[in-house]
Amino acid sequence: NGTGTEDNVVVIGLGRFGGAVAKSLLDLGHEVLGIDENQEIVQDWGDRLTHVAAADSTDEDALRQLGVPDFTRAVVGIGSNIEASVLTVVALTELGVGDITAKASSSKHGKILRSIGVHHVVYPEQAMGERVAHLITGKMLDFIEFDDGFAIAKVRAPRDAAGRSLADVGLRTHYGVTVVGVKRPGADFEYARPETVVPRGCTLIVAGPTASVERFAAVT
Numbered sequence: 001n002g003t004g005t006e007d008n009v010v011v012i013g014l015g016r017f018g019g020a021v022a023k024s025l026l027d028l029g030h031e032v033l034g035i036d037e038n039q040e041i042v043q044d045w046g047d048r049l050t051h052v053a054a055a056d057s058t059d060e061d062a063l064r065q066l067g068v069p070d071f072t073r074a075v076v077g078i079g080s081n082i083e084a085s086v087l088t089v090v091a092l093t094e095l096g097v098g099d100i101t102a103k104a105s106s107s108k109h110g111k112i113l114r115s116i117g118v119h120h121v122v123y124p125e126q127a128m129g130e131r132v133a134h135l136i137t138g139k140m141l142d143f144i145e146f147d148d149g150f151a152i153a154k155v156r157a158p159r160d161a162a163g164r165s166l167a168d169v170g171l172r173t174h175y176g177v178t179v180v181g182v183k184r185p186g187a188d189f190e191y192a193r194p195e196t197v198v199p200r201g202c203t204l205i206v207a208g209p210t211a212s213v214e215r216f217a218a219v220t
């Protein structure tokens with residue numbers, strides 16, 4: 001029925017996670033088909049999503065009738081019911097949906113999802129837990145880790161860097177981190193260049209292997 005294009009995403013399970021994904025996709029300008037077996041949840045989303053339907057997503061025929069085979073991308077936000085999560089992924093695979101992201105509620109759940117062909121397994125609670133731990137224990141103002149052990153953090157610049165150029169401070173040589181952006185108090189972020197002079201009291205965006213970023217944040 002032609003609803004599926006590059007910009008369209010089907011989100012299955014409109015709980016806290018799936019709901020947040022659906023809303024963000026809408027804000028980013030995508031068309032979203034939301035599916036949940038819970039009538040109340042479906043009604044609740046009715047006026048916000050492009051299309052929303054009540055269905056059991058483990059039922060391949062039901063998904064076919066909703067036009068799911070037209071979609072190239074799906075997000076499965078079912079976490080607490082592992083059987084429903086797995087069977088939904090199997091149904092999506094059978095229907096030829098090429099790019100599947102699924103939430104895992106535990107590492108074992110994640111292992112199963114990977115083994116049945118989920119392309120992106122996400123662990124929202126675990127990821128946010130790690131992030132909060134970094135934010136409250138280190139000097140990081142913000143922190144994002146990618147699943148390949150690479151991280152980007154917002155940190156206060158080390159005191160002894162003030163007034164020197166980034167080339168001179170040599171954070172890449174000393175800590176293995178690359179400065180991506182520099183922010184003076186009250187100003188916008190600027191792209192960092194070797195000749196950029198680090199202002200006193202500024203904030204840096206640094207990128208690098210997670211361990212290096214952590215080591216650097218501990219000394220700033």
Ligand code: ADP
Nearest residue numbers: 013015016017036037038056057078079080084
């Ligand atoms: P969260 O913690 O993000 O709220 P849950 O796993 O608690 O995640 O919620 C998952 C959502 O998925 C619920 O709204 C639930 O109704 C829905 N759901 C669970 N099983 C199915 C299924 N077989 N078909 C469709 N929706 C389902």
